[in-house]
Amino acid sequence: MLSGQPADASFSDDVLMGTSIDLPSFWKQERVVAQSSSQTDPITYKEQDSQTLMQRDEETQTDKATEQGFQLLKSYDYQGLVGFLTRAESLVSAQLLQNIRSSAFDGYSVEWEERISATSVAHTLTNPRKDPDVVCTELSWNKTGSVVAASYGRYDHESWCTHRGSVSAWNIARRELDPSMPNFMADTSSCVICLAFHPTIPYILAGGTFAGEVIIWHTNNEEDPVFSVSNSDELSHQEPISKIVWIPTAKRDHYNLVTIANDGKILTWDPSNKLQTPLSGSQLLIGNVPAQFRPKASKSDMGIGGTTIGFPIESRTNYLAGTEGGYIFKCTTTNATQLSIIKRDRAQAPLSLSNPIQLAYTPHLGPIQALSCSPFHRNLFLTCGSDSTLRLYNVLESRPLLTMEPCSSQLYCVQWSPFRPTVLACTGGDGMLYIYDLMHSKSVPVQSYSCTSTSAASASLVTALAFNTKDKQLLATGDSLGAIRVWRLCSSLYTSTISEEHYIQRLGGLGDGTDGGGMGW
Template sequence: MTGFVEWRQHKDPNYELTRLEQDIGLQGIPELVDGSTQTSWFRSVNSALQYEPIVMDPKKRQTEMDAEKMQQFLERMLPLVEQALQQNETFDIFLDPFSVLNEEDPTLSNKNENSIKELRSFTDLVYSKNKTLSAIDWHPKKNGVVAVAAAANVNFSKRLDLLDKIDSSFILIWNFVDLIHPQLMLEAPQDVLTLRFNPSQPHIIAGGLYNGQVLVWDFSKAEHLISKGRSKNANSKSSASHDEPQKQIPPVKPTYVSYIDASHRRPVADLMWLPAGMEVNNRGHLVPAVDPYVNQFVTIAGDGQVSFWDLRFKDPKYRGITRTKVDKNSTKDAPPEVHFIPIYSISLTKVESSGELGLKCFRFERQKEDSSTSSSTILSSRFYCGTEEGEFVYADWRPHAASSSKSSEGASRSNASKGGDDDGAEGGGSDGVEYVQWICRDHFRPIVGLCASPFFPSIFLTASESNFHLWNVSQHKASESNGPIFMSPLSLSTLTCVAFSPTRPGVIYVGKSDGMLEVWDFMDQSHRSSLSIGVTACALTSIEFRPHISNVSTNVQGGASNSANAATTQSSAAAGNGATKGGAVGKSAGQNTGVGVASSSGAAANINVKQQLVAIGDQIGNLHIMEIPRTLSRATNGERQAMEAYFKRESERMKAIRKSGDGNAHQLSTRIMQGNNSSKDDNSSSMGGASALTPAVMAGAKAAAGGADAAVANPVDDEIFRRMETEFCRDLGLDASNNNTAATA
């Protein structure tokens, strides 16, 4: 019998539990305890120590010196000491052994090694903050000293509103010892747009103002403030100097201020000192230097004036060279005041229209060595200029009367340029005197930079707001159409400053308005920049490399470096002369191979490539000191010869394009650089730019390089083309005669 009992769910009262909710906080840190500690203290105790030197009796000392043991010791040590002294005289004990090693393979280098690092940054909260740094120049004889000019960061309309206000401008001289306070300040009544140290007298600085005046400062009395010996005292008293307030150094007033009526009518655009051993008299002729120091400099402005200034204008001894202006309104008792005016001045005028050339920047033609005597040089009075209208000008400041033959040549050139090409025109000033040798249309906007290659005397770099060009001036003639050999692609941001690398022939640095610094390495690629870094968030305004100071390196490295520097200088000069004589840049690449290798290795061995510095100024008053890495500062093996061959090849190519009658040579070059060079195949070629040429351009370049053989090659090519056309028509069943007739019609 089976039965089922139902057991429903219910609560058992025996097991009912009751829980109480509580708020509890936990913390896993130790409790706060107040405590103190102090180092052990010792009472200061004055202590002294006194000793007497070991005194030996003269007889005993003589006995010791005459002993046989002493004689044997001296005979044994004498050869070793003489050998050590001879080694010190023969070898340079301060030479860096790693700097003379063989060049490493550039493909094995890491990309991180190409980074440009910022070492220092200078700014003054009172005198340079929110101001544009318009000019930079390094001290020619002291490392770590750089001068910058701070100008008002305003446009033309705001500057007109500020004309009724008197506000001084300053040149700040910074020293790497003090990163906060400038070592010296040079005061100016207007904004300084350009400045240069005197190369032989570094305590003298010349500058050009916005109102066209020229100023000269002499801070020889305060030069001890920028002495490098001050760094030792500053380091020893660093703790005390930070606690005490910095003493304000009074600004240095200008020594000479140019006479306003004889100054430029527009802002001074550029300034350069004349080379050593070269002087100009009041008629513009070159005269032998009568003073071992450099005393003359040149200024240009937008009014077309090229003015020569002399620091000795007050000395009666040089009245035959200088041109003085005496103030006749002075009192009888006081001596007459001699005004600071240019000793010689010329005006560069336009060729096909009236008015002056608006000059922006200029560079001297490199001095050539005399072939008859190895020590003397041939002084040149010619120079290159960039204008506000984008023209590239080659001029001579010596007066030359315009002859009838030159006038006829100028007429023929003007007739040839009626089609819209102004290149090759020759012009001059008024009164039948011509200074301009040739003018070439270079850019469509003002030229912002003009640089000469330190390795090739005939290669010049011009830059505008959109792109930069490379020129080979050795092949230019006034009677022919001229043009650049390289045109970079158009930039999205404005170009503001450019510079050649002082140690690598194929590297160019470009500063832009967006704060980027581009590095163009032609040994890597030529259709775009190889490296681009961000320096600051505002526009870059100026760039200047630190020069190689031979005096400092000579004192440090000893006498062995003197001979090396002299040998390098001679080899570089010989290479420069060889590169100037024939062809596009020099003679054939095979003839210059030996010279180029010697000069390239010598330059790399003597220049301090460990720390190559470049100073960059921006639009808000900051001065950036950048360190160039080893890969961008040390030339690779054979780089000079490769760049020489590249410049020669590009020169022949552009020359062939102009000879072929193509009026759009510049546009063709731009199209080639922007289109064909963008392919990756350029990196595998020798220089990139020339490998992507069209067959027609290559044929023209070969014809120009072939010379007399080019005339024989054209009929052969035409005959081959006719045969190919006949076979093509026969295969397609077409009548070749009808096609030829139609093509002829």
């Protein structure tokens, strides 16, 4: 439309040849571009030498110290000394007597270490090389308290053992500790059911196998750790060895081994003869069991399978034995048959061992799994069994003083604390660790802890337990998966008081004010 025409005029198209029309934008800004450059100051370099100060070494030498021996005075005022002692004696004696009668520090104990408020797992140890079908059967700490050893095997054999047994040991004091790599490993031809470190020599470890062999290892010899293995003959065990312990002899710093097995034999071994022949032996026979405890149709010469053994403190000749039938016996080694003589004379009659049973206690309703003698009183001992009961006995009484049931599952282990007289621990088939303090409760554990990994589908059986006798903070447990857990206990579980020592003495003497030692053994 052309400008100037009326709005209603007719429209027409016109072509303007060679003409262009530019309409400038009212909103777009015109872009302005500029190019420029810059130059930094040139970089300069400078080298500078420096020289340290002169050094000088000096040495000094102290005078050699001379030891002065003790010499009596050749001349002194004898009368003056006598007079002083006469005047001072009555004062010192009166003060000492007052201190003895004072109760100001009763129940007080000095705490040299920082208190631990809660029990926790310090280490979880595993051995990936072990047979996957075996469980941890027993634990033992060595003399220094820095090495824990574990034996591996199975209890539920239906016939011959086809498993590869083994023992492993970890030094938890090492900085470079690898929890999944033991510092010592040894394989055996059958399951290892029990083991125990030597009480005074930290590298000597003894064990018993399913095949009835006693083996001694030297853990400091990596190339050939087996020191000795017992023979397999009629004088040795014919069935699985269930417990092995070291006992002191009359010879200073000399220890023998005592083993008990499912064949009912209790044998004493001298490691110095490399286990060639047992020194002596006994056989558990039902003939010495009181009539009210044994089956009615049983013959007197019927054997009883042994499961565990324990020696009270200060005793080398008396011991307690647990059996497969739930019986608990007080036994003696004084009438044991001397086997070293029989070994030299094969022409003798068939082997017949003496019966060591002297006294029987109220039995459990199933096999005895563990027995522990009190380290604070020789009359007290603990037992636990497959009937889910934990019992405290006094050797003066056939019936238990206390009966506890921490769970409904089978109990595998029980042990007294070596540092607190009234503290004990036990483990069961429910995967728990139970700790009792008899000063607080005689029926309920003061602490309970799960020993099963959170990733496990079900609870593992806790089949082994061992307090550390050197480091009072440590306790170890082993389970059916082969895992070893080292627990750091809270301070209340190992700090003893005078009151609990008095309490355990009353239990041991049955409340008569004496320790009952002469009456019990």
